[in-house]
Amino acid sequence: MTSVVNEDRQAIREAVRSLCKSFPDTYWRDLDKRDEYPQDFVNALTSSGYLAVLIPEEYGGAGLGVTEAGIILEEINRSGGNPGACHAQMYTMGTLLRHGSEEQKRRYLPQIAKGELRLQAFAVTEPNAGSDTTRIETRAVRKGDRYIVNGQKIFISRAKQSDLMLLLARTTPYNEVQDKTQGISAFVVDMRNVKGNLQIQPLDMMINHHTNIIFFEDVEVPVSNLIGEEGKGFRYIIDGWNAERILVASEAIGDGRWFVDRASAYARDRVVFGRPIGANQGVQFPIAQAYAHVEAADLMCFDAAAKFDRGEKCGAEANMAKLLASEASWEAANVCLTTYGGYGFARDYDVERKFRETRLFTVAPVNNNLILAFLGQNVLKMPKSY
Numbered sequence: 413m414t415s416v417v418n419e420d421r422q423a424i425r426e427a428v429r430s431l432c433k434s435f436p437d438t439y440w441r442d443l444d445k446r447d448e449y450p451q452d453f454v455n456a457l458t459s460s461g462y463l464a465v466l467i468p469e470e471y472g473g474a475g476l477g478v479t480e481a482g483i484i485l486e487e488i489n490r491s492g493g494n495p496g497a498c499h500a501q502m503y504t505m506g507t508l509l510r511h512g513s514e515e516q517k518r519r520y521l522p523q524i525a526k527g528e529l530r531l532q533a534f535a536v537t538e539p540n541a542g543s544d545t546t547r548i549e550t551r552a553v554r555k556g557d558r559y560i561v562n563g564q565k566i567f568i569s570r571a572k573q574s575d576l577m578l579l580l581a582r583t584t585p586y587n588e589v590q591d592k593t594q595g596i597s598a599f600v601v602d603m604r605n606v607k608g609n610l611q612i613q614p615l616d617m618m619i620n621h622h623t624n625i626i627f628f629e630d631v632e633v634p635v636s637n638l639i640g641e642e643g644k645g646f647r648y649i650i651d652g653w654n655a656e657r658i659l660v661a662s663e664a665i666g667d668g669r670w671f672v673d674r675a676s677a678y679a680r681d682r683v684v685f686g687r688p689i690g691a692n693q694g695v696q697f698p699i700a701q702a703y704a705h706v707e708a709a710d711l712m713c714f715d716a717a718a719k720f721d722r723g724e725k726c727g728a729e730a731n732m733a734k735l736l737a738s739e740a741s742w743e744a745a746n747v748c749l750t751t752y753g754g755y756g757f758a759r760d761y762d763v764e765r766k767f768r769e770t771r772l773f774t775v776a777p778v779n780n781n782l783i784l785a786f787l788g789q790n791v792l793k794m795p796k797s798y
């Protein structure tokens with residue numbers, strides 16, 4: 413990984429801030445109303461190379477760390493934008509990078525780095541499995557040089573805006589494995605010229621996130637698109653979870669700072685009963701409290717990212733960063749909405765849009781209950797609840 417000093421990080425922060433100025437509140441508000449994909453923003457982010465920061469230089473990326481990737485995402489959220497439209501392009505390739513063959517990496521990563529190929533879709537969740545990923549039922553059965561995939565996925569984001577999809581499917585049924593994490597495999601599905609019936613149906617969601625149900629009917633995936641060893645896919649996916657949690661925490665921190673900035677500015681300006689509402693401690697203190705929580709979460713997030721980038725164990729820190737940041741941004745969202753009074757509900761102020769968007773972080777990509785279970789069981793060694 414390229415070594416980065418603090419000045420470089422500040423430069424990245426300022427460059428992303430500057431790029432985001434071309435995509436003001438009105439841009440995001442308008443897309444949100446029309447439920448449309450932010451194509452111009454994604455193009456700008458791609459051509460500036462920001463979506464390829466985690467790809468090593470030998471494959472055409474910037475070879476930077478999760479710390480820098482987090483700064484980029486944080487700044488987008490802090491500007492009022494939403495990188496959920498493309499953030500997976502940054503980290504989904506990690507599974508390929510860590511566990512793919514050299515041939516697969518050469519086939520895909522340079523094109524992903526150039527933005528010629530989009531790997532935005534990551535298909536794990538299923539209706540009958542939910543948070544218990546080992547219960548997925550989508551089957552991939554080997555027939556000669558292909559796997560035939562049948563099943564269903566739910567809440568799969570950006571599938572219509574992606575060329576490739578990282579798919580998790582069972583190659584051995586649940587009841588035929590001793591260890592329930594075994595028998596699950598990871599594949600790269602090329603959706604540009606897929607054989608079989610792959611149906612992507614958009615879901616009507618609370619936020620503009622381009623989320624779908626996907627049906628697989630005899631979808632053919634070449635054996636050369638299996639990542640690593642058959643049956644070991646669950647482990648490969650877990651390897652990427654820490655990066656994902658840290659990056660989602662960075663987005664939540666960006667949102668938290670946006671809410672605190674907006675709330676404190678509004679509280680300074682809005683005059684009721686002959687004085688700024690922020691002069692009332694009932695208005696001022698909750699904003700100050702939310703600010704403290706966002707900043708504390710940022711320290712945890714930075715610690716997790718630094719450990720990740722040094723190659724150290726960071727499961728506890730990455731999970732705590734996601735938990736604390738998502739709770740802090742949600743607290744800041746509520747405080748901001750309260751501070752704005754009725755105007756908080758008016759779309760033209762953007763608070764209600766960010767309020768809806770930031771709520772996602774406590775639920776996905778992993779629910780905070782499951783984070784608490786991880787901390788309780790894996791870190792604090794209490795009994796398992798599932």
Ligand SMILES: Cc1cc2nc3c(=O)[nH]c(=O)nc-3n(C[C@H](O)[C@H](O)[C@H](O)COP(=O)(O)OP(=O)(O)OC[C@H]3O[C@@H](n4cnc5c(N)ncnc54)[C@H](O)[C@@H]3O)c2cc1C
Binds near residue numbers: 776
């Ligand atoms: C906008 C959006 C985008 C998404 N994008 C993707 C995507 O691109 N790819 C993808 O694969 N998935 C995606 N997801 C799915 C997301 O990861 C799941 O919704 C999430 O992991 C939770 O699964 P579930 O919805 O089935 O909830 P469930 O597992 O049904 O859980 C429901 C509730 O029960 C709680 N619960 C369950 N078991 C326990 C337990 N043992 N202890 C305590 N509490 C428990 C949960 O915490 C939760 O509060 C997306 C979801 C959303 C909303």
